[in-house]
Amino acid sequence: MNERIFRVLEFNKIIEQLADHAASSLGKDSARRLKPATELAVVKQLQAETDQAVQILRLHGDVPFGGISDIRPSLKRAEVGGVLNAQECLQIAGLIYGGKQLRRFVDSLEELEVPLIREQVANIQPLSELEQEIRSCIDDHAHVMDGASDKLRAIRAKIRTSESRIRERLDSYIRSKSKMLSDAIVTIRNDRYVLPVKQEYRAAIGGIVHDQSSSGQTLFMEPQAVVDINNTLSEAKVQEKAEIERILRELTVSIASDLVPLKVNVEALAALDFIFARAKLGQSMRAAMPTMNDQGYIEMKQARHPLLDQDQVVANDIVLGKDYHAIVITGPNTGGKTVTLKLIGLCTLMGQSGLQIPALDGCQLAVFDEVFADIGDEQSIEQSLSTFSSHMTNIVEILGQVTDRTLVLFDELGAGTDPQEGAALAMAILDEVVKRKARIIATTHYPELKAYGYNRDGVINASVEFDVQTLKPTYRLLIGVPGRSNAFEISRRLGLNSELIQSAKQLIGTDSTSVEKMIESLDTARRKAEQDYDDAERTLQEAEQLKRHLEKQWHQFEQERETLYKKAEQKAEQAIEKARKEAEEIVDTIRAMKHQSALKEHEWIEARKLLDQAKPELSQKTQEQTISKRPKQEQTLEVGDEVKLLTLNQNGTILEHVSNNEFQVQVGMMKMKVKRQDLQLLKRDNPVVERPLATIKGSNYHVKTELDLRGERYEDAIQELEKYVDDALLAGYARVSIIHGKGTGALRKGVQEFAKKHRQIESARPGGMNEGGSGVTIFEFK
Template sequence: MNARIFNVLEFSKIKEQLIAQAASSLGVEKARSLAPSTDLAEVNRWQDETDEAYHVIRLKGNVPLGGISDIKPHVKRAAIGGVLSTQECLDIASTIYGGKQLKIFIDKLDDLELPIIREITEEIVPLNELEREIKSCIDDHGHMMDGASDKLRSLRSQIRTNENKVRDRLENVTRTKAKMLSDAIVTIRNNRYVLPVKQEYRSAIGGIVHDQSASGQTLFMEPQSVVELNNQLSAAKVEEKREIERILKELSVRVAADETLLIQNAEALAALDFIFARAKLSHVMKASRPKMNDNGVIKMKQARHPLIDSDEVVANDVELGEDYTAIVITGPNTGGKTVTLKMVGLCTLMAQSGLQVPALDGCELAVFSNVFADIGDEQSIEQSLSTFSSHMTNIVDILNTFDYKSLILFDELGAGTDPQEGAALAMSILDYVIQRGARVIATTHYPELKAYGYNRENVTNASVEFNVETLKPTYRLLIGVPGRSNAFEISKRLGLDDAVIEEAKTHIGADSKSVENMIASLETSRRKAESDYEQAEQTLQDAEDLKREVEKQWQQFEQQREALYKKAEEKAEKAVAKAREEAEIIVSELRNMQTEQEWKEHEWIEAKKLLQDAQPELSKKEKKQQASFNEEKAKELKPGDEVRLLTLDQKGTVIEQSGKNEFQVQIGIMKMKAKRKDLLFIRREEPTVERPLATVRGSNYHVKPELDLRGERFEEALQQLEKYMDDALLAGYNHVSIIHGKGTGALRKGVRDYARKHSRITHARDGEMSEGGSGVTVLELK
């Protein structure tokens, strides 16, 4: 895209606002180079970056980017052997610290998905050692500290001692020979302490003259008594300067050693500052992320011109690229036609530059290969071009350059020449660019173009609304409605005689009257439709608010009910546990009393099983619900499954799957559709399978000849094994298979240990290859 389009659409003002949001010179440099991209993937990545940063700004309010500066020139100079100043070293240390703080800040945002920002932050390397070395030598004001080296500390102590001696001697002179001095002060000339001596007392004071006043009446003299002390002081200061230069050279060498990492840190911080500057600008503009496409589709709801004050700008809806590829806007001057053109063009450039646009969420913009605009009166006096010639020069350049992926903005197309010829030329130009697939928005005054939109398949009319009552434009864009002249209505409001207006109407052809009446009818219908839409929108909002409130109350009710279930369960479990303990004691005592008569083993097993089954119904219900809730998200529903519709708390049956994540459910006599997340799986009718039966005391036990313990915890697996063996003995099996898998072998060993201790298990062996090998233990029963 050429620079001219940036000037026409005032893109540079957007860049100025972006620069103001940057926190460092690194970000400023990036903001100055802001330019739109024509690559959809690159634009989407930029938009992802801005969106991630916007979420951080929205939740945290600010980002720690203080102390960061552009250290790349300092680092590169150190790398070629240059010696850095104290301030340059301090800038490097401050930038290292700022990068470290930003890295810590981003790392703490665990609750946010920030893949791109985290990827960039990972490139920041905390150079703690270099930072400490610099900070131990240079203070926050850029001064070399005494503790930078032992030699520097000694030299500065010597300097302070000599300065005190010199001052003491000179102050003694000022007290004893005050009348010989112009002023009783000690001052400095040529880095040496001197006194202001009157010209006539020069020989009385004696010493070296370093300067004199403009009148020559005052000489700044160094008395002979302090010359030697000043010499010692000067020598110490020279040594101090050499020591500081030595320390700075060492620090510069350290900086040069970390050149690669420092440049990497600076580039990462520049990228982050630039990203967060874009996010801050979005926050200021109350902008939203546009969905980008490369199909030339523009859909913006309540879009605002980004350079007009938010209290004054009028938001408008703009759509282009699907049902029509061109919009012809008509309407009065100062009605907002040009503002609409610039708003669409500027928002397009912003979106292609990674900036969010001032519109409602859900807006959509296209990535164009080029954006062209012929806007405003660009008449050039120096080139002796008329308004028409100036416009046509621009239009010719556009027509020679554009392609099917271009957005073209024409302001007052065909203006500046004969109306009839201008209108014909405007329609021909529009036909040319539309036939080649470009997206076009054009404004015009020509009435001939009002009918143009109705006669072309890919063109629609639009207008800017004008309030006849107030005689002012409302700046609202009306898509699908061409503009009216409103000349008669305005004239009447201004007081023109009715007879004159009626006479004027007789000079208008029937076709013009018909078009004006049609436009008036369209405007009335549109206003009514907008009013109805607003009412429907409000009703929908009220219904959604009511739905959310009901859902909230229902959730609270469910939580209270679950709490009561849990409380009752805990109470019942305590009672059952106590009863079980007492029953175990009784059973143990009865076993010891078997001397009088022999008890059958299966009777003990059945008694123990009945005891284990003595669980309260409430507890079973609670556990069943909990298990269902834990598994229902992963359960695949099939026709015939029994489910619970959570929104109505009613049981039903799945009839069929009517869409992705949507099912048709039969509840009583009612059929309805429900989302998968609102359905809780209860049970499924399994096909009947014949299983071995064993009759004990008139009860039937249905038990499989195998038990699968894979995936179970060790303690829970042994509990299941104990219960299973009771059931298997009651069923009358001669042998059973325990599937425990190979794994670590712990579960296999536990099964074998259990088998050795059980009185009814005669033998335990590994399964055959056809039975599962060492992953299965076969138990022989008696």
């Protein structure tokens, strides 16, 4: 892509903003080298990377890039055999640490789908051994530590001892010969410890003079008593320097052995810092990810110029490339035509660079091979070119490269020459670019171009709105409506004489008047349509608000109804439980009198069962269900019919027709009178006649003589066994078979324990050879 477009559209300012959001020099360098891509697949990947980084920033706020710096120059020196200094080694350790921190952070984001970010992070090598080796030798202040080697520790101990001895000697001089000194201090000259001695006492002190003051009155002397110790100290410092250099050389060799993974780490961290810088820039602009295409289709919703104040700039909807390929924008100066032109071009460059654009979600941008622009005053004094000549030179160059994968931006096309010739030339240029199927946005002042969009396929007029009342532009782009000059109206509001304005109107041509009236009509229709749309939108919002209110009221009603149902159920359950307890007490009282009664045990079991089953299953819709289950009135019931008692959910037999609306029904051992609406006919075949409960052996009470418990859970099996024994006793069986299988023997033991505790079971024995063996237990009842 041509470099000139970056300057014309001010893309370089976007680059600088992007670099400011990078956390390291690696990211800043990548940002400053950014160029728009021209392959759709590459652009889509760049946008996906940015979007995934935005997801991470939105949920976690920031990403750890601390300690990362550009170590590429140091790596190059290590590669060619140079020795790195302590600061360079420390920066390499910092980059290794920063890479590990970033990798741990991304690995912790298990809930996010960010495959492209994870792919970059996977390239980072830990290199913990190299980092530890550097950290064990160099501290956080880039100082080689004593522990870097045993030899260095010994040398520095010797240095400290020598310095201490020197100070002790010099301090004794200060105490005993302070009158001979200009100042009672110990100082250093030429890396030697010296005293400031007055000139006249030079011989009294003795030793070596290393320096003197500017006046010559003070000599900086090294007393003879510390010369040997200073020599020892100097030798130790030379040894220290040599040992430090040896340590750094070894560290450099270790670093050189890991050059390849270190370079990979640098590239991965630079790429990640660059990706997150793009995401941060998008967040600062309140931007959205565009969907990219290679069909030349642009659709931006509420797009804002990225270099203007985002709280002040006017947002516009822009569509290009589907129903029309060219937009001709007309309107007054300072109305925002050029801003709109740059907005489209700049957003295109940003989209192709992997940057999100300041617009609403759902926008689309096209990938172009080239973006050309002829914007601003290109007059060149050096080349002695006029404004028109400069523009035409640029346009000629553009026309030589235009294809169907090109976006062309023309500002004030044909300006700078005779209006009629300029307008004709502008239309000819537009025709040529449209014929090549490029995407074009052009601005102009020429009235002849206002009707251009009506006479050409694939071209549409647009304008920037101007508020005549306030005499200020609104900066709104109106696609489909050409701009009005508003010269007469503006002049009237500024106080120009009405007669002068009327004379001017008579001087303009009929065609121009017709065009202006047509534009005025279109503008009036547009305003009315916008007002109607606002009214419809307001009505829709009110309807939605009313709908939400009604839904809320209905929900409250449902909750209240549910609460009432639950309260009714609770009251019914309490009443039933109270009746059940009373019945239990009566049964217990009668059972205590058992020796006075001829009733058998299984009759009491059936009575108890009927009491348990007498509790109805209530629900939130009990009343509706009961009503729906009641028999139709035209059904007739006869003595002997098998019926269902809807209130008790039990089956019984009609014994007597008491009255028109009441029947006597046998339910187990009980007889009761029941209303007709509470009975449902089941069947009329083989009516069961009334007989005492004690003689129902072989009757219609159907119970098998064996119970299969195999495969059941232990608790469920014992519960099912208890019910079966009650049913078998009611049926009058003398013996039944309980099939429990062999298995682990737990179920068999449970069955046998149950038999021991049940007072109606006389014996429980394993089954014989023909009865199922140890997998069966035979119960014999009393």
